[in-house]
Amino acid sequence: MTTFLRDTVTVFSRELAPVLRQPVGLLIEMGQPLLFLFLFGVLLDGAVGSSWQWFVPGILVMMCLTGPMSAGYTLLVELIGGSMERLLVTPLNRTAMLVGRTMKALVTFLVQAVLIIVLALPLGFELHAAGVLAGLAQLMALGVGLGALSFALAVKSAPDGTLFYIVSQSVLFPLLLLSGVLLPLDSAPGWLDVLGHVNPVTYVVEAQRALFSGDLTAPSVLYGTVAACLVAAAGLYTGNAAMRRGVTA
Amino acid sequence: MISTRGLTRVFTVKKETVEAVRGIDLDVEAGQLVAFLGPNGAGKSTTLRMLTTLLPPTSGTATVAGHDVARDPGGVRARIGYVGQKNSAGENHRVRDELVTQGRCYGLSHREAAGRADELLDLLDLAPLATRTPATLSGGQRRRLDIALGLVHRPALLFLDEPSTGLDPKSRAEIWGHILALRQVYGTTLFLTTHYLEEADTMAERVVIIDGGRIIADGTAGELKNDLAGDHITITTATEQDARAAVRVGGGAAEGVTVRLRVANAAAALPEYLRTLESAGVKALTAETSRPTLDDVFLTLTGRSLTDDDLPA
Known part of the structure; x- marks a missing residue:
């Protein structure tokens, strides 16, 4: 166990070092959500009730989807190059390789989420501290699951990586658009509404909106938590299996 | 190890x-x-x-x-x-x-x-x-x-x-x-x-x-x-006829006016080889000896050259 902890810290520090050396990178990575927040959010202002309470959680869910995907992409690049192979020849714990990377993805997500919230405050976003904390905890569960899934996908896609691009492009955007992150699904035609409600992300988005409005007891919070935990469980199972089978095949 | x-x-x-x-x-x-x-x-x-x-x-x-x-x-x-x-x-x-x-x-x-x-x-x-x-x-x-x-x-x-x-x-x-x-x-x-x-x-x-x-x-x-390829002696003659005659007398294989044969120790074998050709009336214009390369070894073993199919991965 102590070896596992030490190895997790080793992997986590390795992944975090480039961020600490160049923190500006975090902001550049946030370019898209920031644009959405300022350009799109302003447009929505007034269109969907208290728009910031509605829009900020959506942006956070969006970041929580793209962040772990980029963690998988980083792993893929290392699998295609020689650096992952080099690490695999060391006694470094295999599970720690994934856990450390996931932790780095979560930490960067948290920092970016806090930044978004702080930037939204002057725009009129109301801070419900308990709800925001619960919301972030839920998003972290989702992030762990998605991170593990994207690691498994990266392992499966090496050495050429095509599969990764195909899946991440064809899954990520529909998941996002069908979750009502950017526009409400309320006025969607029946079939779209059905598709939206098969999408686990939709439940998380609805839960986030309830939580960020300070409503901790709404039924959607429960559904969202269940959805996030299911994604986490599926991700951890798949990711661990991919690691066991070896990232070297 | x-x-x-x-x-x-x-x-x-x-x-x-x-x-x-x-x-x-x-x-x-x-x-x-x-x-x-x-x-x-x-x-x-x-x-x-x-x-x-x-x-x-x-x-x-x-x-x-x-x-x-x-x-x-x-x-x-x-x-x-x-x-x-x-x-x-x-x-x-x-x-x-x-x-x-x-x-x-x-x-x-x-x-x-x-x-x-x-x-x-x-x-x-x-x-x-x-x-x-x-x-x-x-x-x-x-x-x-x-x-x-x-x-x-x-x-x-x-x-x-x-x-x-x-x-x-x-x-x-x-x-x-x-x-x-x-x-x-x-x-x-x-x-x-x-x-x-x-x-x-x-x-x-x-x-x-x-x-x-x-x-x-x-x-x-x-x-x-030494075991698998051996040294080589290579000579050239004035005509292809001479080259063929050299093969009949001393062995090896002719290609145009060039004759190549495999011997155990080329430096030691060369003078004797040239004398044999001389007495058979075949005149060598040039003569050189060469040590085999590992590619010769591979060629002897497999009939293929290592460099032939050694394309980058």
Whole structure:
């Protein structure tokens, strides 16, 4: 166990070092959500009730989807190059390789989420501290699951990586658009509404909106938590299996 | 240091079974420098990947640095160093950071790992590059970093997969300088693959030739050449008729006005050969002797030239 902890810290520090050396990178990575927040959010202002309470959680869910995907992409690049192979020849714990990377993805997500919230405050976003904390905890569960899934996908896609691009492009955007992150699904035609409600992300988005409005007891919070935990469980199972089978095949 | 018995690896590619490595028996003593030579697809890298625990064997056993690769991969990993075909450092990471991380991977404390990283930066002339990222390094510098990463835990056995491929002659010479120094100073056992024949020839004290997943020759470069290829005498004559006459008298094979024949010791055989031709009335215009190359050895063994199908992977 102590070896596992030490190895997790080793992997986590390795992944975090480039961020600490160049923190500006975090902001550049946030370019898209920031644009959405300022350009799109302003447009929505007034269109969907208290728009910031509605829009900020959506942006956070969006970041929580793209962040772990980029963690998988980083792993893929290392699998295609020689650096992952080099690490695999060391006694470094295999599970720690994934856990450390996931932790780095979560930490960067948290920092970016806090930044978004702080930037939204002057725009009129109301801070419900308990709800925001619960919301972030839920998003972290989702992030762990998605991170593990994207690691498994990266392992499966090496050495050429095509599969990764195909899946991440064809899954990520529909998941996002069908979750009502950017526009409400309320006025969607029946079939779209059905598709939206098969999408686990939709439940998380609805839960986030309830939580960020300070409503901790709404039924959607429960559904969202269940959805996030299911994604986490599926991700951890798949990711661990991919690691066991070896990232070297 | 390495001992394998019946080491085999089978891949299933699109429902077709490919035997990449077919029953390799190999023993390497501590302190040896072994070059593993063969055309692409011969099974060099697959063998190396099994020996370094990256790939489980389909059957057979391999004991590396005293530990079984299948039963105790952790024991093997702690004791071997590996320099892969591709560059080992992560693109987003600084040179020194990666060396420190590598030390941490082997269980060194942060302070120990940092000390070791600085030692290696000096040893491989990388100190001025410590804060750079790999993308800003030259091919030779990157390769030196790869070797530094493989040496962090002072392994007694170092595997190198094509250490000098793709480098200019000067960088290749530098890399070899470092590799040979390692051996001299630390007595490191070195097991490397290469497709540069002259490298295997001049640097390795033992050459193992693999083809079609099997070891087809094993010995010092000198032994292999004497036993399997022999020296050559090449003469040219004024006419093709003379060349054919020379073949009738002295053997060998003619090609135009050139006659080539294989002998055990060309320098000693040449004067006698020329006298024989002379007395048969055949006049040689030029005569030269040549030592065989490892490619001649491979040609004798397989009927193919190593350089023919040795396309880049």
